[in-house]
Amino acid sequence: MESAAAQPEATIERGNVRFTVLSPRLIRLEWSADGRFRDGRTQVVVHRAVDVPPFRLVEDATTLHIDTGTxxxxxxxxTGRFDAANLEIAVRRHGGGDIVWRPGDVQLANLGGTYRTLDRYDGDTWQDGTRLPLEEGLIARDGWHVVDDTDSFGLDDEGWVLERPDGERQDLYFFGYGLDYRAGLADFASIAGPQPMPPRFVFGYWWSRYWNYSDDELRTLGARFEKERIxxxxxxxxMDWHTTPGLSLRPGLEQYDVFGQQSGWTGYTFNRSLFPDPAAFMRWAHGENLRITLNLHPASGVLPHEAKYDAMAQALSWDTSTRAPIPFEGTSQPYMRALFDTILHPLERDGVDFWWLDWQQWPESRSHPGLSNTWWLNHVFFTEMQRDDDRRGLIYHRWGGLGNHRYPIGFSGDSVISWTSLAYQPHFTAMASNVLYGYWSHDIGGHTFHKHIPRAERHLEPELYARWMQLGVFSPVLRTHSAKEASLHKEPWHFGPPWGDAIFAAIRLRYQLAPYIYGAARQAYDTGTSIVRPMYYHWPELDEAYLHPSQYLFGDDILVAPVTEPVGEDGTVVAPVWLPPGVWYSRDGAEAFEGGGMLERAYALEEIPIFVRPGSVVPLYPEGLRDLASVPDTIILQVFPGHEGSTTLYDDDGTSQGYQRGEFARTRVRSRRGDRAHRVHVDAMDGDYRGRPRTRSYIVELLDAGIPERIEVNGEALPYSASPAPRTWLFDTxxxxxxxxxxxxxxxxxxxxVARFAPEHALPKGLLHRMRRAEFAVRYLKQVWGDISALPEDVNLAGQADRVLAYAVEHGGDDGRAQRFTEAVxxxxxxxxxxxxxxxxxxxxDAFKRTFADLVGR
Structure with a gap:
């Protein structure tokens, strides 16, 4: 490992104090009674050898000044320990009015971080009525934040825990970023490490259920997913994958660990009544391009019933004569080495891809008081996976505190099934980016019911689940999970129309968005800005950006405001959204909205309030993917209206750590649109990696475009085709x-x-929205009116406008196509x-008439 010490020219040491200038916005402040300072890695800070920014040092016999410009x-x-009398830092702001900080100042407007778990929380309220005790984030409207690293444990060159230094000390990192929150997060990432990129498959669909599945049941489940083309x-x-003797023995014969706790959760040996041949089961799963993760509760140590008990005991020279449990201690290097080598790595060789660490026992290490067991286990398991070979580290775990962003991904625990929980999770997920914890994975649909709901009345509302799945599409990870209740089903095919249709559509959309999401994951690694981020990252000077926490940006270009309330009798729900200044487009490009205020629109079950910046180029995969094990040969470049925009396609091998070594490729795509032409330029791919393709199929999709007079690719005119075909173009009505x-x-x-247009054939603004409103309203009318034979012809025709327009485009040849389409419009x-x-x-x-008119007008 490279040294964690700062560059010598960045440090100013004067007796018992040392200052280290790490960026124009970041200075380390150390005071030590004995004049000794720490240069090694800590739990939080692992890298200080950053490029030294320019700064000016001025001092005399009594006072020292450091000026970075910011x-x-x-x-x-x-004068001894840092206090308000001997130290101050001014943060310069554009337009004047410096922010001044002194030790002891209390932050007034911290924007929040995250918390270990949402277990038993209904939104942010626990079952006893207490509120979620959120930790502080790294950013605040105060314009500064201090990370106190004084009491952090150290990490040696092998990544193993070191005791805290002795003596009186202060070790503070002052971040002064003003309103440039993203710069503050980037500074933290520069010293605490970046957010690693998970393997590409992480961004697909995860099936999870607390259930004692058997090998045969899981194969049947997989076959049903394939049959349904999900x-x-x-x-x-x-937990039920392994044996749990503490729960299965007769009273009086229960097995206990060395700490006197009944060992019903810990286990490392497959239950052979459920999995007669575990290795064969996992070979089947891998043959289906499925990854396997197993739940671990390691607190009870290794008990004598385990298949590998004797091997573990031999590795530790443990006396097996009494058949006593081998006690757990995560900070014992011999114990963890033996656990990996004799138990876990053999299971990995059989097919386990990564581990679900479900630590719920005592909070701190018994041998290192003050060290969070959650934090430490996340560190040990993740770094062990990276050490093993060139695979990307991956675990599935709870938040353990600052520095745990280096060990993705998280799971937020057993939240209550309710609309309140759904409404809170967007805010919770976005806030976690304030500590770089960008990969929260929630139990989509919620985990368990309120304890006061009688068992006979417990059921998952189909609409609630459909809306939660829609949130999952625009979450870091899409994973369903639930408590062990026979009636609690989340299989997509369990829900009939219209909810099942919305759930299927959500999963398909997630896979289509995979290249956009993967590119955002690379951005998170490069910049410290997570995929899901609050509105105030981009509009920090506007109060409104702080007042709507349930909406967020998903990557750079997409704004999401998940629906978190049920629809009314007319099948829609009004969802207010704050749109930042500028023009925004609906996700399908159907409508343009002027931002800078609130927008209230009605949304049907299948609709999600999603808005896209003008000119954005959103890369998509085509429909029909089975998994993300390999990259499809085709990329769709969905280009939104707007004068100009761009994106960068990101590619790597999806599995190795090569992306950290420069083994990746980028492809720049630029869009420019005028009255008579729309040009999209796709650059040559730049970069290389193992498995890099040499060819690819591109489909360029120009939204809200109108009928062109001519389409050219590299100067050559392409013919029109009524059905998809290479080297042609079509118009999708x-x-x-x-x-x-x-x-x-x-x-x-x-x-x-290049698409070339005649201005007289431009589309009326909002045409697609009106077409869809008409279709929805006519569908409603047919559902509620028993006698529809008397519907006027204009109503029937308006309800299928896309088909009427399609006939206008397809009939006849190229001559007059644009004119026929314009007349049909x-x-x-x-x-x-x-x-x-x-x-x-x-x-x-009359009530139906009013509802119909209302639906048409929305």
Whole structure:
């Protein structure tokens, strides 16, 4: 390992104090009674040898000044411990009005961090009425934050725990970022380590249920996923995969660990009544491109019933004559080495891909009081996986405190099944990015019911689950899980229409978004800005960015405001959204909205309030993926309206640590749109890695585009086709988009796509939204009105506008296509304007008429 010490030219040491300038916004402040300072790794800080920023040092016999341009530190020499009398730091702000900090100052507006678990919480309220005790985050509206690393344990060159240094000390890191929150997080990542990229499969769908599954049941489950064409990447096996003698023996014969706790949770030996041949089961899973993770509760040590008890005892020279349990101690290097070598690594060779660490016992190490067992186990298991070979580290665990961002991913525990829990999780997830913990995984759908709900009345509302799955699409990890209740099913096929349709659509959308999500994961590694981040990262000067915590940015370009309330009788729910200044587009490009205020729209079950920056280029995979084990040959570049925009496609091998060594590739895509032409330029791929493709198929999708007069690729005109085909273009009237299929192209060369338009054939603003409102309203009318034979023709035609427009595009040849389409659009607009009046003239119930008119008008 490289040294954790700072560059010599960054440090200023004067007797019992040492200052280290780590960035223009970050200074380390040390005071030591004996004049000794710590340069090694700690739990929180693992790297200080950053590039030294320019700074100015001025001092005389009594006072020392350090000026970085952003920070101005003033210290009175020889005055002992840092306090308000001998140290202050001013943070300069644009426009004047410096922020001044002194030791002992209390932060007034910290923006929150995260917490170990949501076990038994209904939203942020526990079953006894107490509120979630959130930890502080690294950023605050105060403009500064101090990380106190004085009491952190150290880490040696092998990553093993070291005792805290003796003597009186202070070891503080002052972050002065003003409102540049992302810069503050980047500074923390520079010294505490980046957020590692998980393997690509992590971003697929995880199936998890607390259930005593058998080998045969899991194979049947996998077959049903395949039959239903639902993609799946991870199978999670909860506690019942292993034997638990402490719960199975007759009263009086229970087995206890050395601490006197009944050992019903700890286990390392497969239950052969459920898994007769575990290795064969895991070979099947891998053959289906499924990853396997097993639940571990290691607190009871290794008990004598375990298959590997004797091997573990021999490795530790443990006396087996009494058949006593081998006690757990996570900070014992011999114990953990023996546990890995004799028990866990053999299971990995049989097929376990990573471990679910479900530590719920005593909070601190018994041999190192003050060291969180959660923090330490996360560190040990993750670093062991990286040490084993070139695989990316991956565990599945709870939050253990600052520095644990280096060990993804987290699971938030057993939250209560309720709309309140659903409403709180977007806020909880986004806040965690304030401590770089960017990979929370929630029990989608909630875990358990309120304890006061009678068992006979416990059921999962289909609409609640569908909305939770929609949140899961725009979460770091999409994982369903639930308590061991026979009635608590979350299999997608368990739900009929319309909820099942919404659940299936959510899973498909997640897989389509995988390249966008994976690129955001790389950005999190590079910058410290997580995939899910609060609005105030981008609009820190606006009060409104702090007042709507349930909405967030998902990557750079997508704003999400999950629906967290049930629909009304008309099948919609009004969801207010704060749109930041500027123009925003709905996810399908159907509507443009001027930001800078609140937007209230009605959303049906299948609709999610998602908004995209103008000009954004969102990379997608085509529908039909089975898993993320390999990258599809085709990428769809979905280009939103807007004058200009860009994105960078990110690629690597998806599994190794090579991405940290420069083994990856990027492809820049730029979009520029005017009145007469829309150009999309795809650069040559830059970079290399193991398995890098040399060719790829691109489909460029221009949203809300109107009918073009000509499509060119690299200067060559492409023909129109009514069905998808390489080297052609088509117009999709269901989305009002142009789809240009470039076919298979070389990635080492650039490609230029140009759509040319006649201004007189431009689309009316909001046309697609009106088409969908009409379709939804007519569908509603057919459901509630028994006699629909008297529906006016205009109503029937308006309800299927995309089909009517499609016939206008497809009939005849190229000549006049744009004109026929424009005339069909004008006819729809006329029908739409008269829809409410047409229905009002029918003998339908007045309440139905009002609802229909309301739906059309939204």
């Amino acid at each position: 920070l101005h530190l003033r210290h009175v020499k020889g 993609p799946l990447d991870v199978l999670v096996l909860d 269901s989305s009002l988009s142009i789809r240009v299929d470039l076919g298979t192209v070389q990635l080492d060369t650039a490609h230029d796509v 004008q006819a729809f607009e006329s029908r739409f304007a008269g829809l409410a009046a047409s229905v009002a003239a029918t003998p339908i119930n």
